[in-house]
Amino acid sequence: MITFLPDDPQIEAFRGGTLKRVCRRSNWSAATEDAFLLALADSCNVRRSAERAGLSKMSAYHRRRTNPEFAARWEAALAIGHDRMKEALLRADVEDMQRRAAARAAFPGFFNPDTPMPKMTAEDAIRQLKLHRWSLGRGGKRPGPKIGPRPKPMSELAEGIQRKIAAVRRMREMRNAKTDATERQD
Numbered sequence: 001m002i003t004f005l006p007d008d009p010q011i012e013a014f015r016g017g018t019l020k021r022v023c024r025r026s027n028w029s030a031a032t033e034d035a036f037l038l039a040l041a042d043s044c045n046v047r048r049s050a051e052r053a054g055l056s057k058m059s060a061y062h063r064r065r066t067n068p069e070f071a072a073r074w075e076a077a078l079a080i081g082h083d084r085m086k087e088a089l090l091r092a093d094v095e096d097m098q099r100r101a102a103a104r105a106a107f108p109g110f111f112n113p114d115t116p117m118p119k120m121t122a123e124d125a126i127r128q129l130k131l132h133r134w135s136l137g138r139g140g141k142r143p144g145p146k147i148g149p150r151p152k153p154m155s156e157l158a159e160g161i162q163r164k165i166a167a168v169r170r171m172r173e174m175r176n177a178k179t180d181a182t183e184r185q186d
Helices: 030-043 046-053 057-066 068-105 122-133 154-185
Strands: 011-015 018-021
Touching (some): 030 046, 030 068, 046 057
């Protein structure tokens, strides 16, 4: 457990059981702002960007809340990072499509690229992609019901029921024998 001394400059107050830390404005300079925003444009990750700039994530959020110019630059950096991330995903998708095209070329006549995809909604397409993600080696859970123990054959079930009925009869006979013995003693 971490304890803070009352004169710790990082702690402002306890409010509702949570600590509220003071964000030092002196840590922010034009250079740290630029370093943070460049890292944010690279990664779209606030925590990592703050670490790269030598600041806390909380300090970055405080700066955004209190400095409208910084908030506008933050949004621009996020937009750049978001676009870069989409480009990377599209690039990876194109490389994947090229790899698949090469695999299809190994089976001439098997696949006709001119065949149109059947009409479907976006939800249907996503559902289909999720269903086949596992079989294509892209992770996810194996589709279908969980495989458990096989059900017993009816003959085995009937034998088990007969055994239980016989056990109940024996218990009743023993109980009746005890009651008869206690009645004779009385």
